[in-house]
Amino acid sequence: DANGLVSETATVYVNVRLTRERNTPPVSSPLALVTQENVPLSGASVKFLSVDEESPANLRHEIFVNEEEEGTADGVDVFGPPRLGDVAPLNPTDVNDARFVYTPLPFHHGVETLRYVSIDAHGARSAPAELVITIEEVNQAPVGACANDSPMDASVKTALGFGTASVVSAGAAADIKDEVAQKRDADVGTLRQEFVSYETAIRELEALANMSALVNGTSSASSSLLVGGAAASTALSCGDADTV
Numbered sequence: 001d002a003n004g005l006v007s008e009t010a011t012v013y014v015n016v017r018l019t020r021e022r023n024t025p026p027v028s029s030p031l032a033l034v035t036q037e038n039v040p041l042s043g044a045s046v047k048f049l050s051v052d053e054e055s056p057a058n059l060r061h062e063i064f065v066n067e068e069e070e071g072t073a074d075g076v077d078v079f080g081p082p083r084l085g086d087v088a089p090l091n092p093t094d095v096n097d098a099r100f101v102y103t104p105l106p107f108h109h110g111v112e113t114l115r116y117v118s119i120d121a122h123g124a125r126s127a128p129a130e131l132v133i134t135i136e137e138v139n140q141a142p143v144g145a146c147a148n149d150s151p152m153d154a155s156v157k158t159a160l161g162f163g164t165a166s167v168v169s170a171g172a173a174a175d176i177k178d179e180v181a182q183k184r185d186a187d188v189g190t191l192r193q194e195f196v197s198y199e200t201a202i203r204e205l206e207a208l209a210n211m212s213a214l215v216n217g218t219s220s221a222s223s224s225l226l227v228g229g230a231a232a233s234t235a236l237s238c239g240d241a242d243t244v
Contacts, residue, residue, distance in 0.1 A: 026052035026059055026118040028129035033102070037109045037138040041102040042090060048098045050118035050126060060095045063087055064115035064128040079128070084112045084135055102133055109137040 029049040035041040048061040067080040085108070090099035102112075112135065115128035 023120070023122045023124055024053050025124035026050050026120050026126045028061075028116060028118045028126040030130040030132075031116075032130075032132045032134075034134045034136065035102065035104065036136045038104060038106060040104070041133065042099075044099070046090075046099060046101070048100065048116055048118065048131075049129075050098065052118070052120045055121040058096055058121040059098070059118045061098060061100075061116055061118050063131075064117045079115045082112055082114060084108045084110055085133070087114075104135050109135045111135070 027050065031049055033041055033046060050059050050061065052059055063081060064079055065081050067078045082102075085102050085104040088101050088103070089095075089097060090101050091097040112133040114131040114133070116131050117128050118126045
C-alpha cells in the first residue's frame with residue numbers, strides 16, 4: 001500500500017477457452033489396381049490410401065459421384081459410379097476400415113476409372129483422388145446355356161431341360177425363346193452378345209415356333225421335340241452342358 005506494506009500471496013486462475021478450432025481436411029492419394037475377368041479384388045493391400053493430421057484412425061471413404069449434380073459448370077470433370085463392377089466395404093460393420101472389395105460384373109473387362117474421397121471425424125472432405133481398376137480379359141470357352149454353371153434362371157433351364165431329356169412343345173417355343181433372349185441380355189451383357197449357346201438356342205427355338213411342316217403326319221402346332229436327350233438332328237443346343 002502507500003506505506004509499503006505487502007499482502008500475502010494470492011493465486012489467480014485464468015481460463016482460456018478456444019472459440020474456433022482449426023481442422024485440416026484429410027488427403028487421399030491415387031490408387032491403381034489390377035484383377036482378371038470374373039475375379040473379385042480384395043485383400044490387405046486393397047484399400048483406400050488417405051491420411052489425416054487430426055484423426056487418422058477415424059476416416060471413412062466414399063466413391064465420388066457428381067454426374068447428377070445440377071448446374072455442373074462447363075469444363076468440370078464429371079464422374080459416375082462404377083460401371084464394370086461393384087465397390088463394397090470389406091468390413092461393413094466398421095465405417096473406418098479403409099479396405100474394400102471390388103467385384104467385376106460377369107464376363108466384363110476393361111478399365112474402371114473412378115474418384116474417391118475421404119471424410120474425417122469433423123466432416124472435412126479430401127479432394128477427389130483417382131481410383132483406377134484394370135480388369136484383364138480372360139478368353140472363356142463357351143458352355144451350354146443350360147449348363148449347371150450357366151447364369152440362366154432355373155425357370156428357363158427347367159423349361160428347356162438340362163442334362164436329361166425334356167419335351168418342348170412347338171406352341172411354347174416362342175415364349176421360351178423370349179425368356180432365353182432376355183436372360184442373354186441381362187446375364188451376359190454387352191461384351192458377350194454372341195455367346196454361342198444362347199444364340200443357337202434362340203435360332204432353333206424360333207424355327208420350332210414358326211415351323212409349318214407336318215411332323216409324323218401331325219401339325220407342328222401340336223407336336224413336340226425332345227431336348228437334351230434327343231438325337232443331334234432334333235435336340236436343341238441348350239439341352240445339355242456339353243452342347244454349344
